[in-house]
Amino acid sequence: MNMELMVRDAQGRYLVATAEQILEAARQVIDWKVPRGTLLTSTSLARDYLRTKLGGYEREVFAAAFLTSEHRLIEYVEMFRGTINAATVYPREVVKTALQLNAAAVIFAHNHPSGDLKPSGADRELTKTLKQSLALVDILVLDHIIVAGDRTMSFADSGIL
Structure with missing residues (x-):
C-alpha cells in the first residue's frame, strides 16, 4: 500500500x-x-524536542531553549544559521537574548548535518565560553545537545559540561 x-x-x-x-x-x-511553560526537566524530553526541531536541516543551526528557574520553557530560539559544517555563534547575542527573555537557565543545541555526533573542539570551547559568559549574569547552562538526524548527544550526560 x-x-x-x-x-x-x-x-x-x-x-x-x-x-x-x-x-x-x-x-x-x-x-x-511542548508549548511555552512546559517543564524541561527530563533529558529525554529535551532531546526529543530538540531532535524534532533540528534533525532535518541540511545546514548547521545553533539554537537555545531559554528556561525559567523551574526549567519551564520560555522560548525556543534558532539563533544562528551556518553552512553544512559550521555556524558562527556570538556569545554576546546569546547573553542579550537570555536577558531579554528573563531566562534563568538555558539548554543549547545544534545539529551536525554530517550525521557525526562527536562534539568538535570548537563545540567544546564554545560551550565553555557560553557557560562562563552566562554565569556572569546568573544564568545556568543545563546542557548542550548535538542532533545528528534522529540521534542526539548530551554534553551533560557525557560529563563534558
Whole structure:
C-alpha cells in the first residue's frame, strides 16, 4: 500500500508534500506538544524536542531553549544559521537574548548535518565560553545537545559540561 502525504497550496489544490514540508509540519506539531511553560526537566524530553526541531536541516543551526528557574520553557530560539559544517555563534547575542527573555537557565543545541555526533573542539570551547559568559549574569547552562538526524548527544550526560 503506497501512502503519500498531501498539502494544500494557495489555490486550494492538494499536492504531494515535499520532505521539507513534512519536516516543517513536524516542527509545528512539536511546538504544540511542548508549548511555552512546559517543564524541561527530563533529558529525554529535551532531546526529543530538540531532535524534532533540528534533525532535518541540511545546514548547521545553533539554537537555545531559554528556561525559567523551574526549567519551564520560555522560548525556543534558532539563533544562528551556518553552512553544512559550521555556524558562527556570538556569545554576546546569546547573553542579550537570555536577558531579554528573563531566562534563568538555558539548554543549547545544534545539529551536525554530517550525521557525526562527536562534539568538535570548537563545540567544546564554545560551550565553555557560553557557560562562563552566562554565569556572569546568573544564568545556568543545563546542557548542550548535538542532533545528528534522529540521534542526539548530551554534553551533560557525557560529563563534558
